[in-house]
Amino acid sequence: EDKVVQSPLSLVVHEGDTVTLNCSYEVTNFRSLLWYKQEKKAPTFLFMLTSSGIEKKSGRLSSILDKKELFSILNITATQTGDSAVYLCAEETSYDKVIFGPGTSLSVIP
Amino acid sequence: GAGVSQTPSNKVTEKGKYVELRCDPISGHTALYWYRQSLGQGPEFLIYFQGTGAADDSGLPNDRFFAVRPEGSVSTLKIQRTERGDSAVYLCASSYSGVGANVLTFGAGSRLTVL
Numbered sequence: 001e002d003k004v005v006q007s008p009l010s011l012v013v014h015e016g017d018t019v020t021l022n023c024s025y026e027v028t029n030f031r032s033l034l035w036y037k038q039e040k041k042a043p044t045f046l047f048m049l050t051s052s053g054i055e056k057k058s059g060r061l062s063s064i065l066d067k068k069e070l071f072s073i074l075n076i077t078a079t080q081t082g083d084s085a086v087y088l089c090a091e092e093t094s095y096d097k098v099i100f101g102p103g104t105s106l107s108v109i110p
Numbered sequence: 111g112a113g114v115s116q117t118p119s120n121k122v123t124e125k126g127k128y129v130e131l132r133c134d135p136i137s138g139h140t141a142l143y144w145y146r147q148s149l150g151q152g153p154e155f156l157i158y159f160q161g162t163g164a165a166d167d168s169g170l171p172n173d174r175f176f177a178v179r180p181e182g183s184v185s186t187l188k189i190q191r192t193e194r195g196d197s198a199v200y201l202c203a204s205s206y207s208g209v210g211a212n213v214l215t216f217g218a219g220s221r222l223t224v225l
Contacts (some may be wrong), residue, residue, distance in 0.1 A: 006152075042114075042201070042216035043153070088152055096141060097166050098214060100152040103136070 002027050004091050004101035012107045017079050021104045023089030024071040033065050033072045035092040043088055079108045114136045114217035116202050122223045131220045135204030142185050143202040153201055192224045
């Protein structure tokens with residue numbers, strides 16, 4: 001059965017720190033790995049990863065996928081209080097099902 | 111519409127009652143997903159539509175839950191004989207379908223509280 005695991009489940013850091021969030025997945029019909037940020041209500045899209053070893057970058061956020069080891073990491077450098085949110089990792093299967101992990105709750109304190 | 115619209119935003123009901131939650135996806139999005147999210151957890155897959163048909167309803171927890179999308183646009187999630195354990199935020203998302211296109215756009219959710 002397809003499954004997504006994230007670690008840590010929660011994390012508290014100080015502004016300016018760098019954080020690494022982990023996502024591992026078990027899949028029989030993998031198509032892509034997705035990262036979302038959820039602040040209050042609706043998750044918002046961050047990255048879609050389909051190929052191993054190719055880093056996706058957006059400002060202070062970056063992500064990379066390892067399809068051999070079945071994991072992905074999301075890095076946030078120079079964290080700010082506005083980065084406080086739940087970060088969700090999701091796996092898209094080849095039959096269009098999208099399965100989410102439990103999320104990592106990140107708190108950035110001044 | 112410009113985004114995914116969900117109504118009601120909040121619903122409080124009593125145990126045993128019937129509820130309907132509505133989702134209006136982005137115009138032109140053929141794929142529509144329902145998820146349930148409890149406090150401190152990730153979204154739990156319920157059902158996914160491709161057009162009018164349910165492509166995968168394996169996440170519906172039991173036969174009290176049912177969803178329809180009769181014209182391939184608006185979808186309604188129906189919950190019969192609600193139980194306290196049904197209390198959660200119900201999220202709807204839509205996307206284009208096809209390889210690499212499943213970047214879901216979420217609505218703000220419907221928070222259901224069963225007393």
